[in-house]
Amino acid sequence: MDKNVSKFRVFWDSAGMLLVFAVLFILCSLRVDHFLSAKNMEGLLLSVATTGTIACTMLFCLASGAFDLSVGSVVACAGVVTALVINRTGSITLGIAAGLGLGLLVGLVNGLLIAKAGINALIATLATMQIVRGLGYIVSGGKSVGIVNEGFFVLGNKVVIAIPAGTNPFSHQPEYLNITTPVLVCLACFGLFGFLISRTTFGRNTLALGGNAEAARLAGISIDRLKIMIFSLQGLVAAAAGIVLCSQLTSGQPKTSEGLELEVISACVLGGVSLTGGVGKMSHVVAGVLIMGTVQNAMNLSNVDSFWQYVARGLILLAAVSVDRLKQRGTGR
Amino acid sequence: MPTRLAFDSVVKEFPGVRALDGVSFTAEGGQVHALMGENGAGKSTLLKILSGAYSPTAGSLEIDGQRHVFPSTAAAIAAGVAVIYQELFLVPEMTVAENLYLGHLPARGGVIKGRQLREDARRQLAWIGEDIDPDTKVSYLPIAQRQLIEIAKALTRGARVIAFDEPTSSLSSREVDRLFTIIRDLRARGHVILYVTHRMDEVFALCDAVTVLRDGRHIKTFDGMAGLTVDDVIRSMVGRDLKNVFNYTPRPHGGPALEVEAVTGPGLTAPASFSVAKGEIVGMFGLVGAGRSELLRLIYGAERRTGGQVRIEGRPLPAAGPRGSIEAGLVLCPEDRKRDGIVPVRSVAENINISARRHHATAGFVLDRGWERANAASHIASLSIKTPSAATQIVYLSGGNQQKVILARWLSENVKVILLDEPTRGIDVGAKSEIYAIIQQLAARGVGVLFVSSELPEVLGLADRILVMRGGALSGALARGEAGESAVLKCALPVSG
Structure with missing residues (x-):
C-alpha cells in the first residue's frame, strides 16, 4: 500500500481525463474530416450543452452517493409546460417561471422521498421519471407544442459571441464559430457548480455525505436537508436546460431527451466522478461530457452506423465503470 | 466413549x-x-x-x-x-x-x-x-x-x-x-x-x-x-499488572459541565442520571451490550431521547440532533471509527475541518482556504498525527492516527464536554498513551470528559470517577480511591433472577 500521495496521482485524479480528452480531440482533428470546421465545432458545443448543464448538478447527486433518473423527463416536461404557459398567457416570464417551478417541485419531491421517506434513490427517481414523463404527454396531448411568441427563441438561438474562424474556401466570406446561449448557460453552470463543489461548505458537506453518511451526520451535518437541497437543485437545473432546449427547438416536445439521464450519469462517471459517492470534481464532469460528445460527433462524421453507435456508447460506459472499480481497489477498500 | x-x-x-x-x-x-x-x-x-x-x-x-x-x-x-x-x-x-x-x-x-x-x-x-x-x-x-x-x-x-x-x-x-x-x-x-x-x-x-x-x-x-x-x-x-501508561495527575474540578437527568431511550432499561464536572474525567465500564454506547448516543442526540434532559453548563439540549449538541459544545468520538467517525475517501484535512469550518466560512458557505490549511496543519503538528500530508486520504492512516484526526476535529470546535466511546479500541500501545495524554490535557483545560471503555485498567488508570452499567442501566458509581478491579467487575457482572 502506497501511503504517499504521488504528484502524478494528484494530477491524474483531477485532470487525467481532461488529458484523455485533449488527446482524443487532437486525434479527431487529424483523422476525421471536417471535425475542426467552424460549423462542426458549433454543432459539437451545442450537442454537449444540455448534457453538460445537467451533469453539473448530477455531480452533486453522485457525490452525495445517489443519482437522479428523472432529469430526462423533467427536461421534456419543463419544455412542454413552458411552451403551454407562454401560448396561454403570452408572457415569456410566466412561461419560464412555470417551467422552473415544475423542475423545482419534482426535485423537491425526489429529495423528500429520499431523505424523509427513506426510499432508495433508484426507486424514487425511477418513479418520478415515469410520472413526469407521463404528465408531459398528458398536458401536451402527446404532440409537440409549437410556440407562437418568437421573442422566446432568443434564449436558445441567440449568437452571443462570434469567434472569427478564417474564410470559407469557396465563397471567400469570413466564417465565424458562433457561441449561442445554451453553450454559455452550460459554461456558467460549470463555473458556478465548480465553485460550489470545491469551495463551499455545501459542496464539501455533499462529498462527506457521499463518503460516509453516518459520520457526516454525527459530525453535525444536517444530511436530510442537504439531500433535499441537492435534489431540488437538480430538478431546477434540469428544468432550466429543458427550457433552453425548448427555445432552441422552438417548441415543447414531450418525447425529447429520453435516456438523457443515463447519458449524463455515464458522462460524469467516465470523467471520474465516483458512483459510490464522496469523490467528484467539476473537472471530471467537463472531461466526461466533452469526451462523450466528441466520440459521438466523430462517429457521426465518420458515418458510423447509428446501431453501432449504441454499442460503442455502451462499451465506453463499461470502460468508465471498470476504471471506477479499479480506483476503489486502489484505495484498499 | x-x-x-x-x-x-x-x-x-x-x-x-x-x-x-x-x-x-x-x-x-x-x-x-x-x-x-x-x-x-x-x-x-x-x-x-x-x-x-x-x-x-x-x-x-x-x-x-x-x-x-x-x-x-x-x-x-x-x-x-x-x-x-x-x-x-x-x-x-x-x-x-x-x-x-x-x-x-x-x-x-x-x-x-x-x-x-x-x-x-x-x-x-x-x-x-x-x-x-x-x-x-x-x-x-x-x-x-x-x-x-x-x-x-x-x-x-x-x-x-x-x-x-x-x-x-x-x-x-x-x-x-x-x-x-x-x-x-x-x-x-x-x-x-x-x-x-x-x-x-x-x-x-x-x-x-x-x-x-x-x-x-x-x-x-x-x-x-x-x-x-x-x-x-x-x-x-x-489479575494483570497495571503499567504506568496513564500518568494520572489530579486536576481541580469546576461546576457541572454535563448533567444527564433521567434520560431514557432505545437500549436503556432504566432512566439514567449523572453529571460530569468541568475538568473531570469520568470512565464508564460495563460488559458488551450493557448499553454504554447507547447511552452515549442518546446524550449526544445521535439517537432520539424518549425522556429526560441533558444540560451543558446548565443549558438544556434539544432531544435529538448532533448539530445542536455540537453548537452547545458537546461532541462524540464514536466507537466504530470506520463506520461512524471518518469519511474514508476524503483527506485528513477534510476530516479535521468537516465540522468547525462553518464558523470560518465567508457568508456562511464560502470556505476560508487559509483557515482550512492552517487549522489542519496546526492539529497535525500538535497531536503529532503521522500522515504523509494533509491531503492524504484518511483510510491510509493507522487506527491511532485516525482517532487523533477525530479528536482534532473536535478540538477545532469550542468543546465543553467530550464523549469518547472506546477511544483506544484497536490502537497500539504507543498511540494509546498519546491519547491518554490528550484526554488529560483536555480535562486540564476544563473540558468535562466521559469515556466508555471495556478495558478495566484503562478505566481505573485514567478516570477520576467510575460509572458502571449493567443490562441497560447504571449499576454503580465509584470514586477513584474506592474502586478496585473486583469492585467494578462485581457491579458489571450480571445477576440473574
Missing part, C-alpha cells in the same frame, strides 16, 4: 493485534466446560476458530485425538462441531423442519421427500422435549424455542462438540432451567460442552470445569468446582 476436545497452542493474529497467543487446554466429554474472560480476552476468537469461521495463524485443535485446522465452517460441521451464537442462524421464513435439515435436506433427484423430512424433524424435536409442529415457520416462534431448534439442528448434523456463546442472555429464568436440563442431557451423552458466559451464578450451577482467558492468553483451567469461589475466578480474569 466420551469425546475429548483439546486446543494446542492456538495463535490468531490480526493486523496489529495478537488476539490469541498460544492457547492450550483440554475439555473432556461428559463435562460442561466454562470459558470465561473479560471483553477482548479472546473467547469469541477462540469460538470462531473452533467453528471454522477463522483459521488460526498457528496451532491446531484435536477432537478425539484427530488433529484439525478447519479451513471453513463446513469442515467444522463435518468434524462434529456446532457453535450456538447469541444471534441465531435460522432462516425465519422457512419451516422448523427445513431449518433443522438445511444443507442436507432428504431428497431424491433434487425433489424433497416431504414426509421423511417431517418425521425426522419430529423425532429430533421430541428428543429435546419440544412439541413443535415441524411445519411451523421459525419466525412464529419465541426466541427460547428458536434456540432449542438451533440445538436440535446441531444434533441432526451429528455434533459431538457443542459450544454455547452466552445462551441465556435473552431467556427468562424458566427458559434457562429448560436449557440447562437439555445441556445436562447432552453432557450425559458424553458430548463436549463449551459454555461461554459472564454469569458467575450459571458457572457454579452448571459447569464442571472453568478455563479463564485474558489478553488472548490461557491463564488457568480449574479442573473441578470443589472449593472454587467467585473471587478466585474474578482474580484470574483481571
